[in-house]
Amino acid sequence: xxxxxxxxxxxxxxxxxxxxxxxxxxxxxxxxxxxxxxxxxxxxxxxxxxxxxxxxxxxxxxxxxxxxxxxxxxxxxxxxxxxxxxxxxxxxxxxxxxxxxxxxxxxxxxxxxxxxxxxxxxxxxxxxxxxxxxxxxxxxxxxxxxxxxxxxxxxxxxxxxxxxxxxxxxxxxxxxxxxxxxxxxxxxxxxxxxxxxxxxxxxxxxxxxxxxxxxxxxxxxxxxxxxxxxxxxxxxxxxxxxxxxxxxxxxxxxxxx
Numbered sequence: 001x002x003x004x005x006x007x008x009x010x011x012x013x014x015x016x017x018x019x020x021x022x023x024x025x026x027x028x029x030x031x032x033x034x035x036x037x038x039x040x041x042x043x044x045x046x047x048x049x050x051x052x053x054x055x056x057x058x059x060x061x062x063x064x065x066x067x068x069x070x071x072x073x074x075x076x077x078x079x080x081x082x083x084x085x086x087x088x089x090x091x092x093x094x095x096x097x098x099x100x101x102x103x104x105x106x107x108x109x110x111x112x113x114x115x116x117x118x119x120x121x122x123x124x125x126x127x128x129x130x131x132x133x134x135x136x137x138x139x140x141x142x143x144x145x146x147x148x149x150x151x152x153x154x155x156x157x158x159x160x161x162x163x164x165x166x167x168x169x170x171x172x173x174x175x176x177x178x179x180x181x182x183x184x185x186x187x188x189x190x191x192x193x194x195x196x197x198x199x200x201x202x203x204x205x206x207x208x209x210x211x212x213x214x215x216x217x218x219x220x221x222x223x224x225x226x227x228x229x230x231x232x233x234x235x236x237x238x239x240x241x242x243x244x245x246x247x248x249x250x251x252x253x254x255x256x257x
Contacts, residue, residue, distance in 0.1 A: 002244050006245040009104065010245075031050065033045065033048065041146050043150065045071060047062050047065060055093075075251050079245075079247045095250040101227075105223070110208035116162050116206060119162070119163045128174075154178070162213075174206065176188075187222070191203055
């Protein structure tokens with residue numbers, strides 16, 4: 001069951017990446033997505049591995065695609081098991097390797113009591129930019145704007161923005177919910193609670209709302225991606241999510257060798 005769910009989650013992610021991309025480029029063992037307007041957003045400018053590929057082919061494809069686009073950094077996503085040769089080869093080439101878990105909701109009691117609203121993307125632009133400035137100081141102003149406004153690239157027909165609102169109507173916490181009723185798959189993404197409002201169960205409430213709305217839309221698989229080593233894996237387990245498999249993110253900063 002987990003293998004089938006994992007394959008469905010990965011396929012959904014690849015299709016979603018293509019849908020929100022401004023440009024795609026097929027490469028050996030995968031494809032790249034590119035967006036000149038949001039050139040500092042790694043999620044919108046990355047190479048995605050979908051099949052067997054050697055370290056040399058992957059590095060060469062990334063250098064060609066990103067170099068042609070005028071991007072000095074490199075961002076690669078490889079879903080599924082990655083052998084030590086691939087990790088070691090990319091690390092030797094100056095890439096940082098991060099491990100992710102894909103986790104799916106497999107049932108369990110979800111919290112109630114915190115109201116969750118569906119909001120327009122514009123409602124999250126200013127709060128998201130302020131959050132990025134607080135969490136990642138030292139970036140250029142234009143980069144903060146891109147990071148906040150990247151949500152405008154999400155396919156409108158597949159995306160809902162969920163938020164916990166304060167008494168004044170401003171978002172205190174939010175997430176995105178990607179829904180594909182045709183595939184019966186949903187993904188919860190971009191979950192964040194502002195530091196001043198943490199500890200009130202808002203994140204759990206958003207996850208619960210996402211699961212409920214996905215179920216209502218006819219989705220029998222709701223998954224999310226989380227950093228395996230630094231992310232809230234324990235929280236998601238308590239909410240009824242179980243690991244399906246792994247993915248790797250590889251990043252080489254501008255000026256890397």
